Amino acid sequence: MFRLLSHGGQRSRRCLSVQRRYDHHRAVMAIRREDINPWERRAPLAPKHVKELTNAGVKVLLQPSNRRAIHEKYYLRAGAVVQEDLSEASLIIGVKRPPEEKIIPRKTYAFFSHTIKAQEANMGLLEDLLSKEVRLIDYEKMVDANGFRIVAFGQWAGVAGMINILHGLGLRFLALGHHTPFLHIGMAHNYRSVSQAIQAVRDCGYEISMGLMPKSIGPVTFCFTGTGNVSKGAQDILNELPVEYVEPHELKDVSEIGEMSRVYATVLSRHHHLMRKSDGLYDPMEYEDHPELYTSHFRTSVAPYTTCLINGVYWDPHTPRLLRRIDAQKLIKPLKKSPLATEGAPHLPHKLLAICDISADTGGSIGFMSECTTIDKPFCMYDADQHVDHDSVEGNGILMCSIDNLPAQLPIGATDYFGDRLFPYLWEMLPSDASRPLDEEDFSPQVRDAVITSNGVLTPKFEYINKLRERREKAQIMKKTGMRRVLLLGSGYVSGPVVEYLTRDKTTQVTVASMMLRQAEELAEKYPNTIPVMLDAGSQEGHLDSLVKDHDLVISMLPYSLHPLIAKHCIRRKVNMVTASYLSPAMKELQSSAEEAGITIVNEMGLDPGIDHMLAMECIDKAKADGCTVESYSSFCGGLPAPECSDNPLRYKFSWSPYGVLLNTISPAIFLQDNQVVEIPAGGSLMESSTSKDFFPGFNLEGFPNRDSTIYSESYGIQSAHTLIRGTLRFKGFTKAMTGFVKLGLINSEPCPALLPTSPPVSWKELLCKQMGLSSSVSDEAFEEAVYERIGKDDFAMETLRWFGMLSEESVLHADSVLAALAKHLEGKLSFAEGERDMIIMRNDVGLRHPTGELETKHISLVVYGTPNGFSAMAKTVGYPAAIAARMVLDGEITTKGLVVPMSKEIYEPALARLKEEGLHFMSKSDLQE
Structure with a gap:
C-alpha cells in the first residue's frame, strides 16, 4: 500500500x-x-x-x-x-x-x-x-x-472501486439474510483519507480471520481482470483482508471447500481465458493482430466460481467480451441447496453476487453493463432474465457497481x-x-x-471517430425492420410538430439530424421511434449522403441556401424530399434531374410560403369554376408575439431565425398596384414603405411588401389581376425602430474583423462610433447627438437604441458581422419567456369579378396562437404542413415527379383538411359591390 x-x-x-x-x-x-x-x-x-x-x-x-x-x-x-x-x-x-x-x-x-x-x-x-x-x-x-x-488515476480508481464493492457486498449479503463483516466498510468517500478506509478494511479482515463469516454462504472469492494500475489498486485494498491468491483454474475447488477464515482471489490475464475459436489455443502475437479469431471461456471456467468480479479492462469492438446477457442468465440460475442452509441461515441463490466494473465501459467487456451507476446511487441489480436494472440491492440478479469517476471519492x-x-x-x-x-x-x-x-x-x-459515429447511427436507424424512415434535418423552432405528427404512426421512424445534438436528443426523449444524430450538413457531405441513403424521405428545416446541396444527394440516392422554404432558382435548376431520378421534391410547404398558397389556390380555383375573374390579390402574413407579450420597442419577439428577420428588412420588393409595377430597392427602403393594416381593428398592425409578388401572376394563374401584393405584418413601431438600425449601418452582413473572437471586446458605443466615423473617445453627449442626427432625429428610434443598451458601454457579442452581432443581441433580449406565447396572423383578400358584373372581395383569415410552454404558433403553422406533405408522399398521395409546390387541388385540398384537424381554422367572409 x-x-x-x-x-x-x-x-x-x-x-x-x-x-x-x-x-x-x-x-x-x-x-x-x-x-x-x-x-x-x-x-x-x-x-x-x-x-x-x-x-x-x-x-x-x-x-x-x-x-x-x-x-x-x-x-x-x-x-x-x-x-x-x-x-x-x-x-x-x-x-x-x-x-x-x-x-x-x-x-x-x-x-x-x-x-x-x-x-x-x-x-x-x-x-x-x-x-x-x-x-x-x-x-x-x-x-x-x-x-x-x-x-491517469487508474490506481485510485481501483482503490475506490474496491472499497465500494466491499461495502456493496455487505449490503447484498444483508439483503439475502446474512450479516457479515463487510457491512462495516463504508463507501470510499466517507473516509477523510485512504488510510482511514484501509483501517476499516483491516477491521473487517480481523473479523473474517476470527471465523465470523456465515458458513451457509461458503467461501467468498474475488476475480480481478487485468494486471494494470486499476487491478493493482484494487488488489492493494483486498490485501488488507486475510486473502489467499490462487490460479484461475484453482478457483473452483476453493469456492467449494476453502476455509471460511479467509477470502480467495485470482488475477485473470489474457492467456487464462482466451482461446482461438478453431483449436482452443492462445497465441498472444496473433491475438494482437486478429482478436476476432478468439473467444473467451471465462463464462464457464471462472465466472461460476466467483463471488465478486472486479473488472479493470477496456473492450475494443473486435475483441471477445468477458460476459454477455446470455451468460448472466446462466450464472444466476439457482445453486444446489447447501446442506448447511436453514431458514435462519439461507443458502445463496447463485455464486456470482456482484460485479464492480471499474472500467465503466458501457456496452464493453461486460456486455450488459449499459449505463454507469453514480456516487449518489452506486449500486443497481441487473436482472438478466428481464434485461433490466433495478435501483436496489434486493431482488433477483447481480449487484452492479460501475461508477465512472471513482477517484473523485478520494480527491486529495x-x-x-x-x-x-x-x-x-x-x-x-x-x-x-x-x-x-x-x-x-x-x-x-x-x-x-x-x-x-x-x-x-x-x-x-x-x-x-467519424466512422464510428456513422456506423453506430446506421445501426440505430436500421435496427427496426418494416419501418418507414424519415430524415429530418434541423432541430430548431419548428421541428417539434414535424416529429410529433409523423411518430403518431408506429410504422414511421424519424431521425433528427442536427448540429445542436442536445436539441435532437430532447426530441428523441419526447417522441417514440426518434433517433438523434449529429450532423453539420454544410461541411459533412459524406455523412449527409450516408444518412440520405438510409431513409425513405428527407425533410429539411435548414436554411434555404442548403437545400440545393441536400436535393442533389436526394436525387443521387433517389430519395423523396420536403421543404418549407421558397423554391429558389438554384432548386429550379434541379427539375430535370429530379424527374429523371423519379423522385418528388415538395417545396414551399410551410406557412408563408405554404398555407398562403393553398388558401389562395382553393379560393382562385373555386372562383374560376364559377366563371369569375380575379382582379386583385393581396396576402399579408406575420409571426408576432401575442399582444400581451409585445412590450418592447420593436413590438416583436423571435419565433424563427433572428438573422433572417433582420436581413429581410433590407431586401428589395416588387409588386403590382393598379397595373403599375412598383419596385422598392434593397438597402432599407422597404421599412419606409409600410402602410397601416386595419382589417383586424383590435390589432395595431402595419405591413410592408415581401420579395417579388409579380411572379405569382403566372403561378396562381391570375394574369387578369391589376393588383398583386404579398407582404409581411408587424405591430406598428417595428418599421420605425428598424429604420434606425438601417441608418446606423447595423443591418450589414459584410465580415467585421473587429467582432471576431480573436479581437478585443468592443462596446456598442465603440461600434456605433466606428459605423459613423467617430473617435471612440468622443464624449457621451457628442456621441448621442451624432446618433440622433444619423437616424433623422427620430425620438422613437433613439429610445429604441437606448432600451436595447446600444448607446452604452455594454459589450457587443462576438460574431462574424455586425448583422450577426445585432441578431445575437436582440435574440437575447427578445426571446419568448416561459409561459409567453406567439401568434400568427394571415390575411388573404381576393377581388373576384362575377359574370354578372358584381365585384366580390373574399377575406380569408387565419389567426393562430402558440400554446404556452408547448408548440409556438410558428412551429405549428410551419411544422404541421411540412409533416402532412411528408406523410402524403410516404402514402403515395403525392406522386408528381420533380419539383412540386402545393398549388394543385390534389395537394391543397387534403392538406388544408388535415390542418383543420390540427386546430388551424380558417375564416372566410365576403363583401359584394354592384
Whole structure:
C-alpha cells in the first residue's frame, strides 16, 4: 500500500532542466473549475506542482471553486492567481470535460474527453471543440511506447472501486439474510483519507480471520481482470483482508471447500481465458493482430466460481467480451441447496453476487453493463432474465457497481497522484498555440499522439471517430425492420410538430439530424421511434449522403441556401424530399434531374410560403369554376408575439431565425398596384414603405411588401389581376425602430474583423462610433447627438437604441458581422419567456369579378396562437404542413415527379383538411359591390 501513498516528486524534479527551454516565454496556464459533476472534487495539479510552475516564472490561473477538495488558500500560497476569467491562458487544464458553453475558442485544453470511442453522450462536446478550433489533449491517449497510459488515476480508481464493492457486498449479503463483516466498510468517500478506509478494511479482515463469516454462504472469492494500475489498486485494498491468491483454474475447488477464515482471489490475464475459436489455443502475437479469431471461456471456467468480479479492462469492438446477457442468465440460475442452509441461515441463490466494473465501459467487456451507476446511487441489480436494472440491492440478479469517476471519492490523494504524472509534460504543453498548425508544435510523441482535435478538424489518428459515429447511427436507424424512415434535418423552432405528427404512426421512424445534438436528443426523449444524430450538413457531405441513403424521405428545416446541396444527394440516392422554404432558382435548376431520378421534391410547404398558397389556390380555383375573374390579390402574413407579450420597442419577439428577420428588412420588393409595377430597392427602403393594416381593428398592425409578388401572376394563374401584393405584418413601431438600425449601418452582413473572437471586446458605443466615423473617445453627449442626427432625429428610434443598451458601454457579442452581432443581441433580449406565447396572423383578400358584373372581395383569415410552454404558433403553422406533405408522399398521395409546390387541388385540398384537424381554422367572409 506504501507505493500508493508515496509521491512521485522525483519525476517532476527531473523536468526542471526541460523547463529552462521556456524561461524566456511568460507562459500562462489555467486550472479550470470542475463543474460537470457535483462529486468532482479533484484537480489536475496539487499546490506542490503549482509552486514549481510559479517558481519557474509561469503564471497559473485558478478558477475559484468551493467544491475543490484542496482549499484554494494552499494554491494561493503556491503562487496561483485565483480568478474567474481564464481567457488570458493559452493552456487550460482540468480533469473532466467542461460544459460546452464555457469552452473558450482557439485555446489548448487538456482533460478526459471520453470521445475516442465516439461516445454518444460526448459528441456534442466534440463538435463544439471542432467549431471553436480548440486543441484538445486527452489524458486517456497519453501512452508510453508499450501503449500503457502514463497520465491517469487508474490506481485510485481501483482503490475506490474496491472499497465500494466491499461495502456493496455487505449490503447484498444483508439483503439475502446474512450479516457479515463487510457491512462495516463504508463507501470510499466517507473516509477523510485512504488510510482511514484501509483501517476499516483491516477491521473487517480481523473479523473474517476470527471465523465470523456465515458458513451457509461458503467461501467468498474475488476475480480481478487485468494486471494494470486499476487491478493493482484494487488488489492493494483486498490485501488488507486475510486473502489467499490462487490460479484461475484453482478457483473452483476453493469456492467449494476453502476455509471460511479467509477470502480467495485470482488475477485473470489474457492467456487464462482466451482461446482461438478453431483449436482452443492462445497465441498472444496473433491475438494482437486478429482478436476476432478468439473467444473467451471465462463464462464457464471462472465466472461460476466467483463471488465478486472486479473488472479493470477496456473492450475494443473486435475483441471477445468477458460476459454477455446470455451468460448472466446462466450464472444466476439457482445453486444446489447447501446442506448447511436453514431458514435462519439461507443458502445463496447463485455464486456470482456482484460485479464492480471499474472500467465503466458501457456496452464493453461486460456486455450488459449499459449505463454507469453514480456516487449518489452506486449500486443497481441487473436482472438478466428481464434485461433490466433495478435501483436496489434486493431482488433477483447481480449487484452492479460501475461508477465512472471513482477517484473523485478520494480527491486529495488522487489529485496528488495524478499531478505527479501530468507535471512532466506541462512544459511542452505550455507554449502550445492552438491557432498554429499542429505540426509546428514541439511535442513529444506522448503529447502529440493525444491531440484529438486541432485547427478545427480531427487529427489524422482520430479521424476514425467519424466512422464510428456513422456506423453506430446506421445501426440505430436500421435496427427496426418494416419501418418507414424519415430524415429530418434541423432541430430548431419548428421541428417539434414535424416529429410529433409523423411518430403518431408506429410504422414511421424519424431521425433528427442536427448540429445542436442536445436539441435532437430532447426530441428523441419526447417522441417514440426518434433517433438523434449529429450532423453539420454544410461541411459533412459524406455523412449527409450516408444518412440520405438510409431513409425513405428527407425533410429539411435548414436554411434555404442548403437545400440545393441536400436535393442533389436526394436525387443521387433517389430519395423523396420536403421543404418549407421558397423554391429558389438554384432548386429550379434541379427539375430535370429530379424527374429523371423519379423522385418528388415538395417545396414551399410551410406557412408563408405554404398555407398562403393553398388558401389562395382553393379560393382562385373555386372562383374560376364559377366563371369569375380575379382582379386583385393581396396576402399579408406575420409571426408576432401575442399582444400581451409585445412590450418592447420593436413590438416583436423571435419565433424563427433572428438573422433572417433582420436581413429581410433590407431586401428589395416588387409588386403590382393598379397595373403599375412598383419596385422598392434593397438597402432599407422597404421599412419606409409600410402602410397601416386595419382589417383586424383590435390589432395595431402595419405591413410592408415581401420579395417579388409579380411572379405569382403566372403561378396562381391570375394574369387578369391589376393588383398583386404579398407582404409581411408587424405591430406598428417595428418599421420605425428598424429604420434606425438601417441608418446606423447595423443591418450589414459584410465580415467585421473587429467582432471576431480573436479581437478585443468592443462596446456598442465603440461600434456605433466606428459605423459613423467617430473617435471612440468622443464624449457621451457628442456621441448621442451624432446618433440622433444619423437616424433623422427620430425620438422613437433613439429610445429604441437606448432600451436595447446600444448607446452604452455594454459589450457587443462576438460574431462574424455586425448583422450577426445585432441578431445575437436582440435574440437575447427578445426571446419568448416561459409561459409567453406567439401568434400568427394571415390575411388573404381576393377581388373576384362575377359574370354578372358584381365585384366580390373574399377575406380569408387565419389567426393562430402558440400554446404556452408547448408548440409556438410558428412551429405549428410551419411544422404541421411540412409533416402532412411528408406523410402524403410516404402514402403515395403525392406522386408528381420533380419539383412540386402545393398549388394543385390534389395537394391543397387534403392538406388544408388535415390542418383543420390540427386546430388551424380558417375564416372566410365576403363583401359584394354592384
